[in-house]
Amino acid sequence: xxxxxxxxxxxxxxxxxxxxxxxxxxxxxxxxxxxxxxxxxxxxxxxxxxxxxxxxxxxxxxxxxxxxxxxxxxxxxxxxxxxxxxxxxxxxxxxxxxxxxxxxxxxxxxxxxxxxxxxxxxxxxxxxxxxxxxxxxxxxxxxxxxxxxxxxxxxxxxxxxxxxxxxxxxxxxxxxxxxxxxxxxxxxxxxxxxxxxxxxxxxxxxxxxxxxxxxxxxxxxxxxxxxxxxxxxxxxxxxxxxxxxxxxxxxxxxxxxxxxxxxxxxxxxxxxxxxxxxxxxxxxxxxxxxxxxxxxxxxxxxxxxxxxxxxxxxxxxxxxxxxxxxxxxxxxxxxxxxxxxxxxxxxxxxxxxxxxxxxxxxxxxxxxxxxxxxxxxxxxxxxxxxxxxxxxxxxxxxxxxxxxxxxxxxxxxxxxxxxxxxxxxxxx
Ligand SMILES: [Zn+2]
Ligand SMILES: [Zn+2]
Numbered sequence: 001x002x003x004x005x006x007x008x009x010x011x012x013x014x015x016x017x018x019x020x021x022x023x024x025x026x027x028x029x030x031x032x033x034x035x036x037x038x039x040x041x042x043x044x045x046x047x048x049x050x051x052x053x054x055x056x057x058x059x060x061x062x063x064x065x066x067x068x069x070x071x072x073x074x075x076x077x078x079x080x081x082x083x084x085x086x087x088x089x090x091x092x093x094x095x096x097x098x099x100x101x102x103x104x105x106x107x108x109x110x111x112x113x114x115x116x117x118x119x120x121x122x123x124x125x126x127x128x129x130x131x132x133x134x135x136x137x138x139x140x141x142x143x144x145x146x147x148x149x150x151x152x153x154x155x156x157x158x159x160x161x162x163x164x165x166x167x168x169x170x171x172x173x174x175x176x177x178x179x180x181x182x183x184x185x186x187x188x189x190x191x192x193x194x195x196x197x198x199x200x201x202x203x204x205x206x207x208x209x210x211x212x213x214x215x216x217x218x219x220x221x222x223x224x225x226x227x228x229x230x231x232x233x234x235x236x237x238x239x240x241x242x243x244x245x246x247x248x249x250x251x252x253x254x255x256x257x258x259x260x261x262x263x264x265x266x267x268x269x270x271x272x273x274x275x276x277x278x279x280x281x282x283x284x285x286x287x288x289x290x291x292x293x294x295x296x297x298x299x300x301x302x303x304x305x306x307x308x309x310x311x312x313x314x315x316x317x318x319x320x321x322x323x324x325x326x327x328x329x330x331x332x333x334x335x336x337x338x339x340x341x342x343x344x345x346x347x348x349x350x351x352x353x354x355x356x357x358x359x360x361x362x363x364x365x366x367x368x369x370x371x372x373x374x375x376x377x378x379x380x381x382x383x384x385x386x387x388x389x390x391x392x393x394x395x396x397x398x399x400x401x402x403x404x405x406x407x408x409x410x411x412x413x414x415x416x417x418x419x420x421x422x423x424x425x426x427x428x
């Protein structure tokens with residue numbers, strides 16, 4: 001509950017029909033007593049625009065229309081629902097990321113990105129009971145329509161919105177909202193994918209104790225977990241490893257920053273846009289750059305990657321963030337024996353992957369899809385916020401461009417054309 005006066009109306013950017021221009025319209029703000037007990041009223045100061053928003057708007061990802069999209073919000077808490085079970089307070093600074101149910105097995109083991117109802121909760125604009133929630137608005141022709149909300153639990157293309165508590169992470173107050181929102185989706189995804197998937201077969205994975213803890217009858221009689229925890233604190237070294245990142249949008253940049261942080265022996269950045277390659281050289285200090293356009297065939301590309309990789313073995317961890325089947329094929333074929341290829345960019349749904357299937361076994365490859373980097377935002381986002389405050393993410397200054405809400409359609413155009421990596425709507 002709150003003591004301050006809450007606004008009764010707010011501005012939002014509604015997508016009325018698939019692919020038509022966003023309209024800046026007004027909706028009612030729910031009063032504090034009308035908030036669902038899991039909901040938090042947030043005044044967004046900045047809302048990032050991501051290719052997933054553009055996919056939902058353009059029809060590449062199915063969505064109900066009219067709708068209020070937006071899933072990278074940064075702002076402050078204005079009110080919390082009565083009898084709320086979450087621990088947010090009025091005045092908290094928050095980042096809104098993806099939503100999860102909190103009840104399924106994955107959520108209970110702190111892997112919210114693997115939530116069983118991830119897709120309807122985030123992309124389907126439903127609440128936890130899989131119901132649609134709609135708010136009335138008057139469009140430019142003065143007709144009353146109903147817009148679906150709760151995109152990623154937040155619909156942060158609105159200024160003051162009722163947000164599902166599980167989409168929110170509290171952060172410190174001394175970071176500008178435009179930076180905070182830029183961490184909420186793509187950057188977090190790339191960063192967390194590398195941190196989570198770089199882990200190799202550590203010693204504790206192959207011990208008698210590890211195996212025996214899987215045997216419930218044995219582990220109930222023997223204390224084995226503490227021994228395993230101690231060993232897992234050993235710091236792993238990546239100095240012999242090669243990381244290849246394909247596609248240098250926000251996801252790819254997050255992956256490169258993580259690769260540098262973990263100390264990979266070689267970090268290779270690949271794109272077809274020379275400006276992006278120059279950006280990662282200047283801002284992240286990556287000097288092994290590959291323009292995929294320079295190679296006439298997959299064979300030529302793979303040979304080049306092997307030549308520049310550690311011990312000329314090929315890639316030990318490959319992150320595909322461009323979303324093209326061609327890049328995925330090139331990335332997989334460049335894997336070293338025992339290498340891992342991770343798909344994080346949203347690929348063309350119907351494009352077939354053309355690789356010799358026998359190589360997956362004989363080269364002992366792991367090929368995996370990872371949603372949102374398997375991140376737990378409550379851990380990853382505060383960590384990234386601290387990196388911004390420590391001056392370690394200067395790259396954000398080169399990728400963020402801010403727009404007022406009435407320039408939304410220009411911002412979407414600039415993102416679609418690849419002119420701007422991270423457009424951000426700043427609410428007045
Ligand atoms: Zn869940
Ligand atoms: Zn996104």
